[in-house]
Amino acid sequence: MPNSRPNLRDLSLPEIEALFTQKGLPAFRGRQVFRWLSVAGVDSFQQMTDLPKELRRDLEREFSIALPELARQEVSRDGTRKLALRLEDGEIIECVLIPERDHYTLCVSSQVGCAMGCAFCLTGRMGFRRNLSAGEITSQVLKAQEILSSQGLDKKKPLRNLVFMGMGEPLANYEAVIKALNILLYPKGFDFSPRRVTVSTVGLVPQIRRLGQEIRVKLAVSLHAADDQIRTSLVPVNKKYPLEEIIKACKSFPLKRGWRITFEYVLLAGINDSLVQAQRLAKLLRGVPAKINLIPFNEAPSLPFKRPDDKTVLAFQEILMQAGYVATVRQSKGQDIAAACGQLRGVLS
Ligand code: SAH
Numbered sequence: 001m002p003n004s005r006p007n008l009r010d011l012s013l014p015e016i017e018a019l020f021t022q023k024g025l026p027a028f029r030g031r032q033v034f035r036w037l038s039v040a041g042v043d044s045f046q047q048m049t050d051l052p053k054e055l056r057r058d059l060e061r062e063f064s065i066a067l068p069e070l071a072r073q074e075v076s077r078d079g080t081r082k083l084a085l086r087l088e089d090g091e092i093i094e095c096v097l098i099p100e101r102d103h104y105t106l107c108v109s110s111q112v113g114c115a116m117g118c119a120f121c122l123t124g125r126m127g128f129r130r131n132l133s134a135g136e137i138t139s140q141v142l143k144a145q146e147i148l149s150s151q152g153l154d155k156k157k158p159l160r161n162l163v164f165m166g167m168g169e170p171l172a173n174y175e176a177v178i179k180a181l182n183i184l185l186y187p188k189g190f191d192f193s194p195r196r197v198t199v200s201t202v203g204l205v206p207q208i209r210r211l212g213q214e215i216r217v218k219l220a221v222s223l224h225a226a227d228d229q230i231r232t233s234l235v236p237v238n239k240k241y242p243l244e245e246i247i248k249a250c251k252s253f254p255l256k257r258g259w260r261i262t263f264e265y266v267l268l269a270g271i272n273d274s275l276v277q278a279q280r281l282a283k284l285l286r287g288v289p290a291k292i293n294l295i296p297f298n299e300a301p302s303l304p305f306k307r308p309d310d311k312t313v314l315a316f317q318e319i320l321m322q323a324g325y326v327a328t329v330r331q332s333k334g335q336d337i338a339a340a341c342g343q344l345r346g347v348l349s
């Protein structure tokens, strides 16, 4: 049965404090609740042991703190885990837990589907269904943490990095994403370090500027081409925000010392993988504190593109490195369970 009580997970700390004050309760009770909401495994008010019993009961009557339900978990040969979560209205989202050397990274979704329609992306193909709420975004982190700690996996590799590279365009769901980021960065709560949180965008210029003014997290921009003609054919929103404007916004994006903006570039055979394109990319990014992440296209039967061969990928990378850039090739993980970049589409097949 759908829950009609407002879910407290959708509120920021100031909002919870204001709510408690309005009810004539001290603001610190709100802070206590807010902190409990960042603890994996807590899914009822009864578990909030430092609150008076009566208050727990009152809160329970009025509010929900329900989490999405784990609909399916798939584990890849390389240890990558794809979690499918069922939201209250039945929609399915996916997030991906990726094992790194000494920690896990969680690839988080921000929308059900995506309206941007990039030609090579399965999420784009499913179209836009709806935005996620702030609580639906942070819940992915809690579900992932729950899974890791229930198996003792977080002892060796804690969940430490977040990348907003799952389903959806985070900056097209700006309000919920910024609220979720603030919740996730709160030091006495989830306490993620800003340098370990990356928001990836297709290049929505006004929101890139706003993000830079409102919060300190890392930025990744999905470029995929170094000229407007090719980019528009792959990323339709390039018509609205062409490369020159994206680069301008990146140049004025405030970065902490030593930080760089990551530029993602999906390599598609015969489309954007020529050496001339690599040289153009090097030129385009001159003057930007940049790091380039090349992603050889992950093929899918319904997508009309091919992955370039390794030699082409390495030659493309070499040109960027010779031009002085840090350029890495993403080893897409979890391909055997369709958990790699661009393979999330929220269906339980
Ligand atoms: N909407 C945001 C974040 C989600 S997509 C964005 O576009 O940046 C995360 C990354 O996966 C993007 O760089 C996207 O271009 C890439 N991607 C999408 N489909 C892909 C595919 N089939 N193969 C490889 N990478 C893909």
Ligand code: SF4
Residues within 6 Å of the ligand: 114, 115, 116, 117, 118, 121, 122, 123, 124, 125, 166, 167, 168, 169, 202, 222
């Ligand atoms: Fe949306 Fe990003 Fe996929 Fe483009 S690549 S359709 S912006 S999720």
